[in-house]
Amino acid sequence: MAIKAEHEIHRRRLSRNVGVGLVLAAFVVLMFGLSVVKIKSLGATQGFDHVVRPEMIETAQ
Amino acid sequence: MTDTNVTTFEREAGFGDYVALLKPRVMSLVVFTALVGLLVAPVAVHPVVALSSIVFIAVGAGASGALNMWWDADIDAVMRRTSRRPIPAGRVAPDEALAIGVALSGLSVTLLALAANLLAAGLLAFTIFFYAVVYSMWLKRWTPQNIVIGGAAGAFPPVIGWAVATGGVSVEAVLMFALIFMWTPPHFWALALFMRGDYDAAGVPMLTVTHGRRVTRNHILAYTVLLVPVALGLGLTGIGGPVYLATALVMNALFLSGAVTVWRRDETAAEADGYRAEKRLFRVSLYYLFAHFSALLADAVLRAYVPGLW
Numbered sequence: 001m002a003i004k005a006e007h008e009i010h011r012r013r014l015s016r017n018v019g020v021g022l023v024l025a026a027f028v029v030l031m032f033g034l035s036v037v038k039i040k041s042l043g044a045t046q047g048f049d050h051v052v053r054p055e056m057i058e059t060a061q
Numbered sequence: 062m063t064d065t066n067v068t069t070f071e072r073e074a075g076f077g078d079y080v081a082l083l084k085p086r087v088m089s090l091v092v093f094t095a096l097v098g099l100l101v102a103p104v105a106v107h108p109v110v111a112l113s114s115i116v117f118i119a120v121g122a123g124a125s126g127a128l129n130m131w132w133d134a135d136i137d138a139v140m141r142r143t144s145r146r147p148i149p150a151g152r153v154a155p156d157e158a159l160a161i162g163v164a165l166s167g168l169s170v171t172l173l174a175l176a177a178n179l180l181a182a183g184l185l186a187f188t189i190f191f192y193a194v195v196y197s198m199w200l201k202r203w204t205p206q207n208i209v210i211g212g213a214a215g216a217f218p219p220v221i222g223w224a225v226a227t228g229g230v231s232v233e234a235v236l237m238f239a240l241i242f243m244w245t246p247p248h249f250w251a252l253a254l255f256m257r258g259d260y261d262a263a264g265v266p267m268l269t270v271t272h273g274r275r276v277t278r279n280h281i282l283a284y285t286v287l288l289v290p291v292a293l294g295l296g297l298t299g300i301g302g303p304v305y306l307a308t309a310l311v312m313n314a315l316f317l318s319g320a321v322t323v324w325r326r327d328e329t330a331a332e333a334d335g336y337r338a339e340k341r342l343f344r345v346s347l348y349y350l351f352a353h354f355s356a357l358l359a360d361a362v363l364r365a366y367v368p369g370l371w
Contacts, residue, residue: 030112041107
């Protein structure tokens with residue numbers, strides 16, 4: 001038998017779950033954006049380990 | 062069993078209760094002043110780094126708010142203004158508030174160090190420690206100067222914003238700190254003059270309770286007089302400008318005249334008109350800080366887009 005009774009507590013839990021979900025999603029977006037900016041600001045890096053390689057800068061020049 | 066279940070249900074918090082735990086109104090002031098500190102600094106910051114830093118500063122402020130509510134739950138329950146906060150109202154358990162406060166403190170400081178620099182993160186950590194431990198745990202229940210020294214916690218955000226941009230602290234940042242630091246006592250004491258009864262009931266040693274209302278009026282005037290040169294001095298530094306100086310002149314004249322009015326009155330006169338001058342001074346104090354920091358921002362925009370104006 002399915003339990004269908006809706007209690008006030010279920011609404012409160014839903015609000016909490018949706019709220020926490022949205023906050024976590026925003027946090028992921030923020031951290032991703034920050035990572036992109038930080039890695040790009042390093043200059044000439046290689047994608048597999050994101051380490052600056054001065055020899056690449058010399059090649060580009 | 063039934064009783065246990067009912068108790069559990071009543072204690073369960075909604076999302077809004079957790080938001081309330083982070084003191085969103087205090088957080089909005091922190092965000093505003095930290096953002097101004099960051100934007101008026103002479104070093105440009107990437108918008109994503111700036112946004113992230115402001116978010117982490119706000120989370121750190123929220124964490125210290127949660128720790129404050131955890132520690133002060135007993136006196137919050139007694140005071141009318143704070144009795145509906147999540148912990149005294151029974152919607153968030155004290156342990157939960159402590160866990161949230163500690164976790165968010167660590168998270169915000171670590172992430173600010175990664176997003177900006179170690180100095181900004183160190184200042185944020187010190188601010189959280191100052192508000193949660195020095196102010197909430199040591200000073201608030203011990204000395205009537207609690208507001209004065211505790212005000213330092215609220216004065217740090219623009220310095221942190223400045224440190225995010227420049228990686229250092231300079232005279233401009235120190236004067237922004239001093240502006241909020243000197244503004245806090247007259248702001249809170251004006252409130253304490255007309256919010257009588259609340260602090261007495263909770264046993265918090267506010268100046269109005271320990272030294273009387275006459276002394277509080279004297280203190281309001283003294284701090285306001287000391288605030289004026291700080292506010293005007295900030296206008297003479299590199300981040301000041303015509304908008305700031307004009308705003309500072311007008312707002313300091315208003316604040317000082319309000320403080321003199323409050324100083325000249327006694328309790329009989331105040332009770333006769335329902336604390337009108339005290340309420341007016343409190344209202345002016347709210348506009349005072351907002352106007353000063355908005356003016357700093359306006360001058361920074363003018364410097365950036367209208368070269369040669371200043």
